[in-house]
Amino acid sequence: MRVLKLILFTALLPVFAAAKEYKASLFGILSDGVTNNTRSIQKAIDFIHEQGGGQLVFYVGRYVTGGVQLKSNVTIKLEEGAVLVGAPSVYDYNSSGRIRAIISADGQQNIGISGKGVIEGNALSLMANVAVLQQNGYLRSQDFVRPALMGFTNCSNIKIDSVNLWNGSGKAQVFDACSDVVVETVNISSKQVGGTGGIRLLASKNVLIKDTFIDVALQPYIEGSKNNQSIRVDRAIDPAGKLLSVSE
Amino acid sequence: MRRKNVFLAILLSGLSLMAAAKDYSAVSFGAKKDGMSLNSAIIQGAIDYIHEQGGGRLVFDEGKYLTGTIFLKSNVTLHLKKGAVLLGSVNPFDYEKNKYIGWTSMIFAIKQDNIGITGEGMIDGRGFLTAVNMVGNIQKGLVTDPLKYDRPNETNRPQNIYFRECTNVRITGVTLKDPASWNQTYDQCRNLYVDSIHVDSKSYWNNDGIDVVDCDSVVIKNSYFDAADDVICFKSHDATKICQNVIVDNCTGRSSANGLKFGTVSRGGFRNFKVTNLKIIDTYRSAITFAAVDGGFVENIEVDGVRSINTGNVIYLRIGDRWSNGKQPYMKNVRISNVYAEVPATKPDAGYSYEGPIEDLPRNISPASIIGLPQYKIQDVTLKNIEIVYPGGGNPHYARRGLTRAELESIPEMPTAYPEFSQFKELPAWGFYVRHATGIRFENITLRAKESDYRPAIVFDDVQQASFNKVNVAEPAAKSKKQVFLHNTTRSK
Incomplete structure (x- = not known):
């Protein structure tokens, strides 16, 4: 039954994948690796969401951004060679949703991130910034939350596929109270940097993790909780090729 | 007028409370001064931290700090050292249109106390590029804007500073350059102190010098303003509020609109102003213009010491009736003294960016004017020790307004029109025109025309209690022309 639901769900995905495409440049998003595109990307997401949904497509280039929030019926497509680079200041993630992350979403449906591009956490720069702020006494270590590469709360119908999630300073993916x-x-x-993690699942249900490679500092690579339901891990491996399962 | 000294004393004592607080360097929060890295979130983080620590100065050393919208908080001063530039992002999406104020700005402060922007550095909004990029976004359909006059609405374009309902505000030393909308607005603030600032504001439409809206206890001094639109501008947006207790001293203005202006939005009122040592140069419209056109009042205004050079008009006082909503506008007790002015025959702001629009033609050189409405007369205006040099040369074959009853009374009242000195097109005097007023006193007034003009120097129409004491007129080849023409006017002793 669980498997059937997943199959059904997967079959539905192409419906929104075929939605309208919007190139990043339409919103003035710049691929120069320098310009902080946070608010332009946010504007793009909001606009596509208001238009009824679609895909925001990034072609080859380096796109610096702080925390942006994904909205219902919007997917981000990172084409091969496109790199979403996390901004190097902790303050750049104050624009995140409930989970501090480069890409976050709270209470949204039918969202996704796909393509053969990269989400680059820029951990070295970020942790260097954190060290300076802590040295200057501006940031107490207990107040610092390492941003995830992506973090979703109360969302459903999420598909993350093909992307490379690199050099996070915290978790790569967090799903809290998400389904499907x-x-x-x-x-x-x-x-x-040390202290990095893989996937974290909290109070979520109908989750399929498939054909995924995880190489991070902290075990377990796929961290679960007791209140998850219907979690399936299918061919997720660590760098030694060992099959991973979800911890409780 | 004596009460002004009292409010000045109160104002200065209030300001001295802001003692030297702790300094924090912007760079120490991770701000980058490369002109490329966007610092909005970092500067905001720094402001929040300093605010939470009880206050201090966020200090910017030499360098270019790219930023979008930030919100200043109580007890925090942004201190821009010489060579430090807060460089506006040219990406319109980096700015916020604040919902409470209904306007867009780089630096906001809302309901904060003891705040300031100081130092010898600069805020450079780079507004032209931001505005042009905004037009692109509108044309692409990403943003909704009516594009009236083919420009984004001024409330959507970012200006450099918008402070609302703040107390104890200090703006000193800094240069404020090139916003995309007005430049700096202080709206319903109390104890505003502006000293030694330099404003270079002519990058886009509506670039003002300074806008003081419904504020109480204001000092603006030792400052230079060069703006495409009005330079030293007082407004009253709220019919229940008043712009009052204001000192403007030792300021210079250059404008492709007006110099010292009250209005245009004038819903509440303006009272208790003392303006001294004002210099207006190369200005397209009026050096001094007070508008009560939206139901508000203008009262107890003293302007003493004005040099108006190469400026299109010297004085324009106007009561109109645009959207008074039942309120009765009035203007009374205005005293303007010790003025020397030169009005050119050519366009005063020729060659400046965003030159003022050529309009209200055909007309010969417009006179200084005091023009009320039949039911709302401008009251008690004293003009003393005033010399105005005009080009003269008014040609009746180009534009003509004669002195017959029919011609004088055919000048339209235009109660709902936007108030500008040129709005009536040709007026029947070359030096001074007064209509619908009472208690107008001319003391030691000299009007010189460089060339002969077909009109008399002075025309009064529907004026009660006019008085003239030492009025000198010089015009080549004037022969026996009567230079003071009074129509429906009574003189007081």
């Missing part, structure tokens, strides 16, 4: 989630062909590698 597919993580597929995702490559997670966060080894620049």
Whole structure:
């Protein structure tokens, strides 16, 4: 029954994948690796959401951003060579939703991130910034929350596929109270700094993690909780090729 | 007028409470001064931190700090050292249109106390590029804007500073350059102190110098303003509020609109102003213009010491009736003294960016004017020690307004029109025109025309209690022309 539901859900995905495409440049989003695009990307997401949904497409280039919030019926497509680079200041993540992350979403449906591009956490720069702020006494260590690469709260119908999730300073993916989630062909590698994590699932249900590679500092690579339901891990491996399962 | 000294004393004592607080460097919060890295979130983080610590100065050393919208908080001063530039992002999406105020700005402060922007550095809004990028977004359909006059609405374009309902505000030393809308607005603030600032504001439409809206206890001094639109501008947006207790001293203005202006929005009122040592140069419209056109009042205004050079008009006082909503506008007890002015034959702001629009033609050089409405007369205006040099040369074949009853009374009242000195097109005097007023006193007034003009120097129409004491007129080849023409006018002793 559980499997049937997942199959049904997966079959529905192409419906919104075929939605209208919006190129990032339409919103003045710049691929120069310098310009902070946070508010332009947010504007793009809001606009596409208001238009009824679609795909925000990034082609090859480096797109710096702080925390942006995904909205219902919007998917981000990172084409091969496109890199979403996390901004190097902790303050740049004050624009996140409930979970501090480069991409977050709260209470949204039919959302996704796909493509062969990269979400680059920029952990070295970020942790260097944190060190300076702590040295100057501006940031107490207990107040610092490492931003995740993506973090979703109370969302449903999420598909994350094909993307490379690199150099996070915290978790790569956090799903809190989410349902109908597919993580597929995702490559997670966060080894620049210590304390990095893979996937965290809290109070979520109908989650499929499939064909995924995880190489991070902290075990367990896929962290679960007792109140998850219907979690399935299908061919997720660590760097040694060992099959991973979800912890409780 | 004596009460002004009292309010000045109160004002200065209030300001001295802001003692030297702790300094924090912007760079120490991770701000980058490369002109490329966007610092909005970092500067905001720094302001929040300093505010939470009880206050202090956020200090910007030499360098270019790119930023979008930030919100200043109580007890925090942004201190821009010499060579430090807060550089406005040219991405319109980096700015917020604040819902409470209904306006867009780089630096906001709302309901905060003891705040300031100080130092010898600069805020450069780069507004032209931001505005042009905004037009692009509108044309692409990303943003909704009627594009009236083919420009985004001024409330959507970011200006440099918008402070609302703040107390004890200090703006000193800084240069404020190139916003995309007005430049700096202080709205319903109390104890505003502006000293030694330099404003270079002519990058886009509606670039003002300074806008003081419904504020109480204001000092503006030792400052230079160069703006595409009005330079030293007082407004009253709220019919229940008043712009009052204001000192303007030792300021210079250059404008492609007006110099010292009250209005245009004038719903509440303006009272208790003392303006001294004002210099207006290369200004397209009026050096001094007070408008009560939206039901508000203008009362107890003293202007003493004005040099108006290469400026299109010297004085324009106007009561109109645009949207008074039952309120009765009035203007009374205005005293303007010690003025020397030169009005050119050519366009005063020629060659400046965003030159003032050529309009209300055909007309010969417009006179200084005091023009009320039949039911709302401008009251008790004293003009003393005033010399105005005009080009003269008014040509009746180009534009003509004669002195017959029919011609004088055919000048339209235009109660709902936007008030500008040129709005009536040709007026029947070359030096001074007064209509619908009472208690107008001319003391030691000299009007010179460089060339002969077909009109008399002075025309009064529907004026009661006019008085003239030492009025000198010089015009080449005037022969026996009667230079003071009174129509429906009574003189007091």
